[in-house]
Amino acid sequence: MAGEGEKLTGLAKHFNGTTMAGRANVAKATYAVVGLLIAYNVMKPKKK
Incomplete structure (x- = not known):
């Protein structure tokens, strides 16, 4: 899992998926x- 030292880009x-904010965004x-x-x-238009 991503630790505090890892910089995600x-x-x-x-x-x-490791933080609550990330999970909320998903x-x-x-x-x-x-x-x-x-x-x-x-x-969408209905077909006749």
């Missing part, structure tokens, strides 16, 4: 993707 800095991203999929399916 890029996406690993925001989406790491959960938020998951909810956002699910919400976008639902919105797309509701708003």
Whole structure:
């Protein structure tokens, strides 16, 4: 696991599983993707 001495960069800095903030960001991203999929399916044109 990432220790205090390790410097995370890029996406690993925001989406790491070792900190509560990182886990919260993963959960938020998951909810956002699910919400976008639902919105797309509701708003897409209906086939005749």
